[in-house]
C-alpha cells in the first residue's frame with residue numbers, strides 16, 4: 304500500500320515528516336506525493352497563523368470524496384494544529400472521515416496507531432505531551448541526498464505573546480550531543496555536504512544534563528565530522544545570542560557565515576509587549592558585534608507588522624531598523640491572533656487594511672535594501688552548493704553561498720549536489736547571477 308505525507312509549515316515539520324516517512328517505510332508502505340493513490344494519508348500541520356490552519360482544513364476536506372470511493376483509506380492529522388484541543392474537538396465533531404488526530408509528541412508511535420485502527424479500533428485522538436523525554440532512533444527517510452535537517456532540540460519556553468508554539472510543542476528539551484554528532488556523522492558518510500541544526504531557539508540549547516551549550520555543540524560537530532562541508536543552524540533568539548557563539552562562527556571555517564536573527568519589530572515598546580526580552584538598541588549592538596567579528600556575515604530575519612497597539616511611529620521604527628541592519632532576506636508577516644496567546648486579547652488590535660498597507664511598505668523598503676546590498680557582490684567569487692536547475696529558458700543551476708545568498712548561473716542538472724566556484728556578475732530580483740569559474 305502507498306502512504307502520502309503532506310507537510311505544512313516550518314523546517315521542524317519537514318524534519319518531523321522525514322521521520323513519519325521513515326516509520327511508514329519500515330512498516331512496508333511505499334511513499335507517494337499523490338494523495339489520490341494513497342491508502343494512508345497524513346497531514347503534518349502548522350498553527351502559527353490562521354492562514355496556515357485554513358489551508359489545512361481545505362486540504363483535509365478533499366479526503367472526504369476519496370474515502371467515499373474507498374472507505375479503507377486511513378486519514379490522519381498530526382503536528383502543531385492537531386495538538387490544539389479546540390482543533391481536535393472540531394475534527395471530532397465535523398470531520399468524521401478523519402481516523403486519527405496525533406499531537407506533536409506522539410508521532411514516534413505512528414505504527415502503533417495504524418495497527419490499532421487497522422485491527423478495528425475506534426477513531427484515535429492522542430494528544431499526550433511527554434515529560435521532557437526525546438524519543439531517539441526513530442527511523443528517517445530523508446527528502447534530500449546532500450542537504451539535511453537535523454533537530455537538536457524541541458519545544459520552546461519563551462512565550463512570545465503572539466506565538467502558539469510553546470503551547471503546541473511543549474517545554475524546551477535538548478538532545479544529547481552524542482546522538483546529534485552520530486546523526487551528523489551518518490549524514491556525512493552518506494555523502495551529505497550540508498547540515499542545518501534546528502531548534503526554535505538554538506542559542507538556549509543545553510544538552511547532556513545542561514553541561515553542553517550551543518557554541519560547544521557547534522565546535523563538537525565541526526571538529527568531529529571534518530568530512531561535512533557546511534554547518535548551518537536556526538533559529539537564533541536575539542535575547543540569547545552570546546559572544547561564545549559569535550566567536551565560534553568567526554573561528555570555525557565550515558560554519559556558514561549566515562545567521563537568521565528574527566527581530567519581529569524595530570520598536571522597543573512593541574518588543575516589550577511581545578515579551579521578546581531585548582530592545583532595539585541591544586539588537587543593533589549584537590548586529591554590530593557580529594559584523595565586527597564575522598565581516599562576511601549576512602543576516603536574515605522575521606518581522607511581524609500590525610501587532611496590537613503598533614502605531615505608525617512604531618512601524619516607522621521597524622522600517623528604519625530594516626534600513627540600518629541591511630538584511631539579505633526578511634520574512635514578513637501580518638500579525639494573526641492565536642487563541643490562547645496573551646496578545647490575542649490585548650487592546651488596540653490593528654485593522655486588516657492597516658496591516659496590509661504596512662506589510663506592503665515594509666516589503667518595498669526591504670527590496671530596496673536588498674538591491675543595494677547585492678551590488679557589493681558583483682565581481683566577487685564564492686562557493687555554491689548546487690541545489691537544483693531551472694529549465695525555463697536556458698538551463699540555470701542555482702544554489703547558495705555560505706552566507707545563504709542564492710546564486711543562479713548557466714549550468715545543468717549534472718551539477719546538482721556538488722560544490723562549485725562561481726564569479727558573481729550581476730543580480731536579479733532577490734538573487735545573484737554568476738558564472739562557473
Ligand code: 5AD
Nearest residue numbers: 351465466565605606636637638639
Ligand atoms: N502572527 C504572525 N506571525 C507570527 N509568527 C509567529 N506567530 C505569529 C502570529 N501569531 C511569525 C514570527 C516567527 C515566524 C516563524 O512566524 O515572525 O518568527
Ligand code: SF4
Nearest residue numbers: 459461462463466468
Ligand atoms: Fe514562538 Fe518566541 Fe518560541 Fe520563537 S521564541 S517559537 S516566536 S515563542
